[in-house]
Amino acid sequence: MSPDITLQVPTAHTGVARAVSVRPALVAGGLFLVVSSLLFYRSSIGGLELRDFRDAIYYPVVSLLDGNNPYDTAAYFRTYPVQQEFPPYLPGLLALHLPLALFHYDAAQIVYFALTAMLTLLLAWVTLLACGLSATVARACALGTLIILSRPGCWNLALGQVTVPMVIGTYLALRFAEERPWLAALGLALALLKPTYGVPVSALLLARKEIRVVLLGGVIAGLISAGPMVALIHAAGGPANWVASLRDSYAGFTADPSAGATSSPDRVDAAVLAARLLGHAPSAAEAIGISVLVLGLGALAVWRLRDAANEGARTLSNGLACLTVLTCMYHQAYDILAVTLPLTALATKRWAPASVRPALRWLLLVMLSIPAANYLCAGRILSSLDVTGPGWKALTAVNGAALTAAWCVYLLVALRNARESALPVREPV
Numbered sequence: 001m002s003p004d005i006t007l008q009v010p011t012a013h014t015g016v017a018r019a020v021s022v023r024p025a026l027v028a029g030g031l032f033l034v035v036s037s038l039l040f041y042r043s044s045i046g047g048l049e050l051r052d053f054r055d056a057i058y059y060p061v062v063s064l065l066d067g068n069n070p071y072d073t074a075a076y077f078r079t080y081p082v083q084q085e086f087p088p089y090l091p092g093l094l095a096l097h098l099p100l101a102l103f104h105y106d107a108a109q110i111v112y113f114a115l116t117a118m119l120t121l122l123l124a125w126v127t128l129l130a131c132g133l134s135a136t137v138a139r140a141c142a143l144g145t146l147i148i149l150s151r152p153g154c155w156n157l158a159l160g161q162v163t164v165p166m167v168i169g170t171y172l173a174l175r176f177a178e179e180r181p182w183l184a185a186l187g188l189a190l191a192l193l194k195p196t197y198g199v200p201v202s203a204l205l206l207a208r209k210e211i212r213v214v215l216l217g218g219v220i221a222g223l224i225s226a227g228p229m230v231a232l233i234h235a236a237g238g239p240a241n242w243v244a245s246l247r248d249s250y251a252g253f254t255a256d257p258s259a260g261a262t263s264s265p266d267r268v269d270a271a272v273l274a275a276r277l278l279g280h281a282p283s284a285a286e287a288i289g290i291s292v293l294v295l296g297l298g299a300l301a302v303w304r305l306r307d308a309a310n311e312g313a314r315t316l317s318n319g320l321a322c323l324t325v326l327t328c329m330y331h332q333a334y335d336i337l338a339v340t341l342p343l344t345a346l347a348t349k350r351w352a353p354a355s356v357r358p359a360l361r362w363l364l365l366v367m368l369s370i371p372a373a374n375y376l377c378a379g380r381i382l383s384s385l386d387v388t389g390p391g392w393k394a395l396t397a398v399n400g401a402a403l404t405a406a407w408c409v410y411l412l413v414a415l416r417n418a419r420e421s422a423l424p425v426r427e428p429v
Contacts, residue, residue: 028141035145036117043158050109053160055084061101064094069235071245073252085252092224093193119164120144130175131345132311150372152336161334166197174318177210188217200325207299208306265396266333270294273400276393291329298324301411304418312353315345320414323407336371343368367406371399
């Protein structure tokens with residue numbers, strides 16, 4: 001066995017050099033490169049086709065630069081080789097991805113795949129910091145490898161989804177709201193570009209009385225979106241026409257079977273779980289009621305935890321916030337990526353105050369590992385199994401049921417521990 005490679009690195013406080021092993025970082029980094037390369041090869045067999053990147057990122061940006069309005073679904077379908085309408089994202093999302101339009105579509109897919117893989121490492125890094133762990137290169141690469149091997153991580157790479165930056169923004173907003181409000185505001189602004197993340201995160205931050213972060217994040221998101229919005233309004237022929245195109249885009253988005261509460265095999269929010277249990281889709285009022293109830297209870301719990309001085313209570317609050325975001329409104333299976341923080345906190349025993357019973361940690365680990373590792377709900381597998389009726393409903397309800405159950409446990413633990421006395425802060429390992 002070859003000896004470890006070491007570097008002499010001065011410590012931050014004393015300036016005295018200490019030996020740091022490079023070998024774990026090289027091994028973990030190499031493993032990440034191998035796994036991500038294999039996933040790229042698998043995705044590119046028969047031609048790389050990042051469908052969500054094509055329909056929700058690349059051609060919307062091209063449409064904007066062509067002087068068109070991608071929210072105009074009929075014109076968007078006529079003009080560009082897309083199969084899905086442009087979702088109701090904020091226009092700022094187009095501004096962030098403008099450089100990708102400089103590439104031909106085939107090259108842009110490769111660039112975006114590589115960018116998503118690199119952002120997955122950043123997600124791992126932020127997750128470690130949010131859990132109070134020392135964020136080394138080896139740990140970030142190891143966690144990044146686990147993320148892209150998970151069902152949501154693999155799916156994000158294979159589809160070209162925009163979930164990874166949204167989760168990074170969410171984690172930055174939750175973790176640094178008190179210590180670094182500007183960094184948290186930048187994270188919230190990023191999350192706001194996809195309202196199903198930004199809106200609940202903003203509500204939870206307001207419950208924590210992080211009003212400054214929410215205001216700054218909203219202003220930054222507005223500034224990012226201002227330029228594209230002016231161009232889109234001009235392309236649509238005026239504000240009224242642009243608003244009408246937004247309504248049409250949203251109507252087409254909700255009418256898609258892949259988004260329906262009873263027809264989607266991939267939705268994981270509480271409303272779709274209610275649809276599976278009831279046998280029919282909740283009405284609009286019922287769906288809003290479910291969202292308000294879940295978000296309201298989550299906000300109540302994080303509000304009661306807001307003054308807790310110990311690290312465990314803060315991590316508990318952040319984990320509950322992640323699950324509240326996932327369950328309170330529309331989310332698909334690729335959004336399960338947001339459980340990375342609570343899963344990591346659970347695995348490292350940093351998810352809650354030390355007084356919480358260990359059995360709950362194991363229960364939650366199982367609950368959150370199910371949707372993270374559940375490949376049975378993949379479209380191809382469901383088709384090959386030819387499952388219909390009650391069997392289909394049961395299989396496609398597993399992820400949502402596990403997430404909602406985990407949210408309930410987190411909620412009860414948070415409410416019960418909200419008034420617990422402060423515990424000593426554990427040092428990073």
